Amino acid sequence: MGRGYGRGQGRGHGWGRQLENSGIRPTAARELVFSVMESTPEHLSAEEVLSEVRKAEPGIGLTTVYRSLELLHRNGLVRKFDFGDGRAVFELNDTLSGKGPHQHLLCRRCGRVQDLTGCLGETLPGSMKECIDREHQFTAEEAVIRIYGLCSDCR
Amino acid sequence: MGRGYGRGQGRGHGWGRQLENSGIRPTAARELVFSVMESTPEHLSAEEVLSEVRKAEPGIGLTTVYRSLELLHRNGLVRKFDFGDGRAVFELNDTLSGKGPHQHLLCRRCGRVQDLTGCLGETLPGSMKECIDREHQFTAEEAVIRIYGLCSDCR
DNA sequence: CTGATAATGAAAATCATTTTCATTTTGTAC
């Protein structure tokens, strides 16, 4: 029956130019997933994205959410993590969110996940890249860092 | 039938004093799992540990291997990682292996995992702990770092 | 040795993610 889900407020695609001429179709479902990611500062699981997306369009399936998140992830619009609880979580990439590069602090007691900016939040320092290259003949591109400890509530 | 699996060459438990008076029973299966971990420099999945363990004792079950690895991990004898391929891998803790603290380099192309010592291989520098404490009221205890890039074969 | 308790293994259950496949949308060419 339906004629699709509509496309937000008009004026171009929500996910900007990133995928414009990539041959990837900016479908309504994908734009919804992207807009949920865009408007959420936290880390979301696929199920959580689904329930957000369904507020706007109840017909969307979990499979499509997985596929959309994977698509966005492969194209660098969304980061994907595994914080150790057996499911992936996603968040908007640091450039799009304006947060700047960041890493994560995980509380051992309550499980809270906080963003870490500054300190080790930035990308790998150039000196370390050189060291890794020199000592391991490895071209380091990106570091993913998780720091375990106790959050302010738990210590 | 059987009378247990025997216990190596006698003289005390293979896994040292770590679990001596902990109430945890040093069973033959656990000692076998531990000895496999002790004698393997690489990262092993549970299935891989199983097949090693079964060379000495074919009757051992995968369930017991999972339980033993988890036990060793909870007690700090074994590290546990997820390198992103949907299964956990284990390795002897850095003190027991004599390797010293290390992190991991993951090749984006071929998937090779290399140990990283030196550079960022060490534990979090004290200055960073202080920074994290100051700016996030978070007591950092341990950093887990994965660095993605291209290995010597692939670049 | 005996009994109480913990450990084991086979099979079943979980559960997040992926695959399959019939149906629906999209982008493009009339």
Place this chain on the structure above:
DNA sequence: GTACAAAATGAAAATGATTTTCATTATCAG
């Protein structure tokens, strides 16, 4: 617009690593 081929979707089934269940067996203290 209309027609078509290609891509996307969703429901249901399949996957696959890990966990749970439960009857049996091993371990330890007395």
